[in-house]
Amino acid sequence: MTVLRSPRDGSYVEREAKVPLHELPNWGNPLVSNTGAPFQVRVSVGAKARSFIRFSKIPTIPVEFPIPEIEAERYSMDGWDHLAITLQMEKDTVSLDLQGGFGRDENALIVRAQLVRNVLGETKQDVVTVEKDGAPLQPTSVFDLLQVRTKSGDPRYARFSDEYPKLDVEGIAAMITRYVKELRGA
Amino acid sequence: MSTIQPTQLDGSPIVELPLSALLQPATDIAKAAGIDTVRQVGLYRKGDSHFFFEFENHVPQGELRALFPAMELEELLAEGWEYLAVELHLSVQKVTFGLRGKYFREPVPLEFNFTLTQGPSGYVKDQISITDLRIDETENTTFKDIMEIRLKSGDPKYAGSNDVYGALPIQRIVKILNRFVRDWTVSHRIIERH
Numbered sequence: 001m002t003v004l005r006s007p008r009d010g011s012y013v014e015r016e017a018k019v020p021l022h023e024l025p026n027w028g029n030p031l032v033s034n035t036g037a038p039f040q041v042r043v044s045v046g047a048k049a050r051s052f053i054r055f056s057k058i059p060t061i062p063v064e065f066p067i068p069e070i071e072a073e074r075y076s077m078d079g080w081d082h083l084a085i086t087l088q089m090e091k092d093t094v095s096l097d098l099q100g101g102f103g104r105d106e107n108a109l110i111v112r113a114q115l116v117r118n119v120l121g122e123t124k125q126d127v128v129t130v131e132k133d134g135a136p137l138q139p140t141s142v143f144d145l146l147q148v149r150t151k152s153g154d155p156r157y158a159r160f161s162d163e164y165p166k167l168d169v170e171g172i173a174a175m176i177t178r179y180v181k182e183l184r185g186a
Numbered sequence: 187m188s189t190i191q192p193t194q195l196d197g198s199p200i201v202e203l204p205l206s207a208l209l210q211p212a213t214d215i216a217k218a219a220g221i222d223t224v225r226q227v228g229l230y231r232k233g234d235s236h237f238f239f240e241f242e243n244h245v246p247q248g249e250l251r252a253l254f255p256a257m258e259l260e261e262l263l264a265e266g267w268e269y270l271a272v273e274l275h276l277s278v279q280k281v282t283f284g285l286r287g288k289y290f291r292e293p294v295p296l297e298f299n300f301t302l303t304q305g306p307s308g309y310v311k312d313q314i315s316i317t318d319l320r321i322d323e324t325e326n327t328t329f330k331d332i333m334e335i336r337l338k339s340g341d342p343k344y345a346g347s348n349d350v351y352g353a354l355p356i357q358r359i360v361k362i363l364n365r366f367v368r369d370w371t372v373s374h375r376i377i378e379r380h
Contacts, residue, residue, distance in 0.1 A: 052240040058199055058228070058252045059237075067245040 018168040019066045021094055025119040027065045028089035034061045038090040043068050045075040045100070046082035068169035078177050079103055079184065085173060092119040096169060102180045107133060111180050115142055115172060121165050128176060130183060137183070142172055145179050157182075199256035202355045205281050205304035211253055212276035220247035226254050228272040232263050255356040265364050266291045266371070272360075279306050283356060285363060288319075291371040295319040298367060302329055302359070308352055314363075316370060321377055329359065332366050344369070 019027070031039055037056040044050055049072035053065065068085060075083055083100030098113040110131035116124040126141040146164055148156040155162065157178040162171055200208070216224055225240040239250055254274055262270060266289050273284035285300040296316055303311035314332070317324040333345040341347060344365045349358065 050240060050242050051245055052238045055237045057235075057237060058254050060198060060252070063239065063250040063252070067241070069245055 018069070018170050020166045020168050021096060021115065021172070022117040022119060022121040022165070024066070024087065024094045025089065025092050028094065029091055029119075030061060031055070031059055031063060031065065032089060032091050034059050038088060041065065041067055041087040041089065042084060043070045044082070044084045045070060045072045045080050049073075049076075068173075070170065070173060075173070075177065079181060080177070081108060083173075085169060087169070093117070093124070095125070096172065098173065098176060102177075103184055107184075109180050109184055111176065113142065113172070113176055115167075128179070130180060132183065140179075142167065142175065145175055199254055200356065201256050202357070204353050204355055205283055205302065205309075206353070208253065208274075208276070208281045209279055209304065209306060212281045213278045215251050215253060215276050216278050218248045219250050221245075222277060224250060224276040226252060226274045226276070228254060228257065229269065230257070230259055230263060230267070230272070231269045235259065257357070257360070262360070262364070265289075265368065274356075280304070280310075282311070283359070285360065289367055289371070291368060293320075294371040294374050296367070296371065296374075298363075300329070300363060316367070318374055318377075329363070332362065 028039070035055050035057050039056070040054045042052055042054070051067055051070075053063065053067070068087075070083075070085065079102050081101040081104045083098070086097045086099075088095040088097065094117055096113070096115045096117075098111070100111050102109040102111055111129075113128040115126050118124065123143075126143055127139055128141055128145065129139045130137045143164055146155070146158045146162060146167075150156050154160070157175045159171070159174075162175070212224075216222065221241065221244050224246075225238075225242075227238040227240055229236050229238065237252070237254065239252075253276060255272065257272060268288040268290055270285065270287035273282070273286070275282040275284070280303065282301060282303040284302075285298065287298055289296050289298055296318055299313075299315045301311055301313045302309060309330075312328040312330055314327045314329060315324050316327075330351055333342065333349065333351050335343040337343050342349070344362045346358075349362070354362075
C-alpha cells in the first residue's frame with residue numbers, strides 16, 4: 001500500500017492507496033461466473049454502519065474481494081447523516097453508486113454520485129448530483145472535481161497523488177465528502 | 187490474502203450436519219478472514235432470495251468461504267413464512283444458528299426469532315421468542331423445551347423419537363421449529379383476554 005500525500009492545510013487525512021475501481025472486476029469476475037449473476041458490495045455509514053456482500057446464491061468458491069474500507073465514524077463526524085456506497089459487480093464492469101444525506105437538519109444536502117468503469121479502465125458514466133433546499137444544483141462529475149484547484153494550485157478536493165484513471169472507492173468518497181462539505185458551508 | 191481449506195467441507199451447502207461439526211471449519215474460516223465473526227445470512231421470500239456476508243465493524247482482510255445450510259425453499263415458504271432469514275455466524279470455536287422471520291397462518295401473524303449457539307462443550311445459548319403481531323405480545327421459550335413437549339401417548343410432539351437435543355442437523359432443527367410454529371398459530375387463534 002502507498003500512503004497518498006495530501007495538501008498541507010490540515011483538513012485532509014492521510015490514506016492509503018487501495019484497489020483502483022477498474023481493477024475491482026478482476027476480483028469480482030470469478031464470483032460473477034460462479035454464482036451466474038452480478039453481485040453487490042455495500043458499505044454504509046450512519047446509525048447502523050455496516051458492510052455486506054450480497055449474492056443471488058451461495059458462492060461455492062472462496063470469496064476474495066477487497067471491500068472498501070470506509071471509516072464510518074469519521075464520515076459521520078464529517079457531517080454525513082447517512083451514506084451508502086454500493087458497488088454493482090458485473091462481468092468486467094463495476095458501477096459505483098454513492099447516495100447519502102449530508103447534514104442533520106432541514107437543510108441537509110441529498111447527494112448522489114455514479115461512476116461506471118470497465119476492466120479496461122474506460123469510464124462509462126460519471127455524474128455527481130446534489131440537491132440543496134429541495135432543488136437540484138448543476139450536476140458535476142468526479143473528473144471535474146478532480147480538476148478543481150485552490151489559488152495556490154493545490155487540488156481543492158483531491159489529493160496530490162489522485163489520478164482519475166486510478167481512483168479507488170475510498171478516494172472518490174473522500175473527494176465527494178470535501179466537495180459537499182464546502183457546498184454545505186457556502 | 188491468505189487462503190484456507192476448511193477441514194471436512196468443500197464449500198458446498200451443508201446437508202445433514204449438526205452445528206458441532208461446524209466448529210472446526212468455523213474456526214478456520216474466521217481466522218482466514220481475519221475477523222472475529224463471519225456473519226452469513228440467507229434471506230428468503232417467494233421469488234426473491236439472497237445470500238449475504240455481513241460485517242459490522244471490520245471488513246475481512248483475507249479469504250472468505252461460505253459455509254451455509256442447504257434449505258428446501260419451496261417446502262419452507264409454503265409453510266406460511268412471508269420471509270425467512272437464516273443466519274449462520276462463524277467464530278473461533280463458536281457457531282451461532284439463527285432463524286427469524288414473519289409467519290402468517292389465518293388468523294395469526296407472528297414474528298419469530300430463534301438463536302442457538304454451539305460451543306465446544308455443547309449449546310451455550312438457546313432462545314426463542316414469538317410475537318403475536320395482533321396484540322404485540324411476546325412469548326419466550328427454548329428449542330430444548332420444544333423438543334421435550336410430549337403427546338398424551340408419550341411420544342414427542344414436534345421432534346422425532348430418535349432426535350437427540352445437541353446432535354440434530356440444521357435442516358432437522360428447522361423442520362421441528364416449523365411444526366411448532368404452525369401449531370402455535372392454531373393454539374393462538376383466539377386472543378386471550380387478561
